[in-house]
Amino acid sequence: MHAFKYHKASSVADAAAALSRGDDAKLLAGGQSLIAALKLRLSAPSDLIDLGGIKELAGIKLEAGGITLGAMTRHAEVARSAEVQAQIPALASLAGGIGDRMVRNMGTLGGSLAHNDPVADYPAAVLGLNATVNTNRRRIAADDFFKGMFETALQAGEIIVSVSFPLPKRAAYIKFKNPASRYAIVGVMAAETAGGVRVAVTGAASSVFRVAAMERALAANWSPDALAGIIVPADKLNADMHASAEYRAHLITVMARRAVQAAN
Amino acid sequence: MKLSMRVNGKPVSAEVEERTLLVAFIRDSLRLTGTHVGCDTGQCGACTVHLDGRAVKSCNILALQAEGADIRTIEGLANPDGTLHPMQEAFREHHGLQCGFCTPGMVMSAVDLVKNHPNPSEETIRAELDGNLCRCTGYHNIVKAVKAAAAKM
Numbered sequence: 001m002h003a004f005k006y007h008k009a010s011s012v013a014d015a016a017a018a019l020s021r022g023d024d025a026k027l028l029a030g031g032q033s034l035i036a037a038l039k040l041r042l043s044a045p046s047d048l049i050d051l052g053g054i055k056e057l058a059g060i061k062l063e064a065g066g067i068t069l070g071a072m073t074r075h076a077e078v079a080r081s082a083e084v085q086a087q088i089p090a091l092a093s094l095a096g097g098i099g100d101r102m103v104r105n106m107g108t109l110g111g112s113l114a115h116n117d118p119v120a121d122y123p124a125a126v127l128g129l130n131a132t133v134n135t136n137r138r139r140i141a142a143d144d145f146f147k148g149m150f151e152t153a154l155q156a157g158e159i160i161v162s163v164s165f166p167l168p169k170r171a172a173y174i175k176f177k178n179p180a181s182r183y184a185i186v187g188v189m190a191a192e193t194a195g196g197v198r199v200a201v202t203g204a205a206s207s208v209f210r211v212a213a214m215e216r217a218l219a220a221n222w223s224p225d226a227l228a229g230i231i232v233p234a235d236k237l238n239a240d241m242h243a244s245a246e247y248r249a250h251l252i253t254v255m256a257r258r259a260v261q262a263a264n
Numbered sequence: 265m266k267l268s269m270r271v272n273g274k275p276v277s278a279e280v281e282e283r284t285l286l287v288a289f290i291r292d293s294l295r296l297t298g299t300h301v302g303c304d305t306g307q308c309g310a311c312t313v314h315l316d317g318r319a320v321k322s323c324n325i326l327a328l329q330a331e332g333a334d335i336r337t338i339e340g341l342a343n344p345d346g347t348l349h350p351m352q353e354a355f356r357e358h359h360g361l362q363c364g365f366c367t368p369g370m371v372m373s374a375v376d377l378v379k380n381h382p383n384p385s386e387e388t389i390r391a392e393l394d395g396n397l398c399r400c401t402g403y404h405n406i407v408k409a410v411k412a413a414a415a416k417m
Contacts, residue, residue: 006282006328035324036306038283048282052329080380100395101380102309102373105318120370138404180305182394242274259310
């Protein structure tokens with residue numbers, strides 16, 4: 001990889017200051033995407049600011065009506081958390097299906113969201129459960145956070161501190177995995193939230209998106225059969241060697257039906 | 265930059281370039297070559313070590329990220345008197361390897377697996393080892409070894 005300066009941040013304020021000092025500084029969370037990108041020279045920041053030592057970014061907190069996860073919470077921690085399993089089992093299950101066990105021991109919620117890989121799982125959880133992304137500057141609603149491929153609403157120097165998930169009435173996430181990488185070819189989070197039904201799809205397009213037609217159908221009748229015949233148009237979907245756009249469109253409906261079934 | 269950590273129970277410190285990967289530090293600086301580089305893209309798991317008790321892929325972590333950490337490699341798994349860890353013994357008894365290249369990572373990963381799933385089913389073992397690739401064995405004896413070791417751990 002190209003050379004960089006390394007800085008271990010002692011606090012969020014320290015990290016924000018270091019970010020603004022560098023020419024092209026990047027935050028290092030779990031590194032499971034970033035280190036791999038650096039090794040391939042797909043990324044060449046001038047400075048890496050390691051968030052691994054910042055205690056205020058860790059922790060799982062039960063609050064009235066929801067759970068707030070610190071940005072540096074590792075996927076494995078979310079998966080085995082008794083609180084998350086009890087309150088939002090779909091979230092624990094999603095976290096437990098990210099990558100493999102070693103990736104889950106290092107990868108973080110904040111890192112995944114800031115990176116916004118089109119085939120990552122957490123974006124479907126945040127959009128599907130209507131979570132709020134809390135940064136060092138503001139709170140960003142799920143519907144406003146995901147902008148495009150590897151693009152989010154985060155501004156320069158802005159750091160995700162935690163993510164607040166309201167408790168859904170019921171929810172499930174079903175993923176059709178790429179058999180080699182285990183990324184989502186299609187992943188669907190179907191949720192009945194306090195604010196209504198939400199269906200969030202990852203893996204299929206340049207960024208996570210909701211399917212309004214499915215949400216309307218499920219609001220009238222929460223059952224897999226309510227989704228029969230609802231197909232997302234293939235023209236905006238990804239096509240690659242793993243799946244054509246038409247196959248992804250087909251998979252979205254299949255996974256959505258399975259998610260609705262699993263949420264019962 | 266200065267770096268210190270504990271490796272297999274002993275304190276180590278060194279001066280490392282920022283972009284040194286943990287696996288390179290372990291293999292090249294510490295000469296602990298049981299940890300292997302198989303794919304270098306974070307997929308095969310041959311580089312698996314324990315960092316603060318968690319199995320991680322050392323080829324996908326900077327050495328500096330492990331500052332102050334407690335690292336255990338395959339060399340540190342056996343007992344001080346040389347007797348094998350139950351997982352190592354099970355791999356030996358159930359022939360859970362052929363060429364042995366994936367084996368250190370497989371064993372370190374399996375130890376972490378059993379710690380989190382004390383009585384794992386075959387299905388759980390197969391699912392939870394999906395970050396460790398073996399090109400020789402077809403995995404059957406590896407799964408048998410992990411199941412046998414779990415019963416003794």
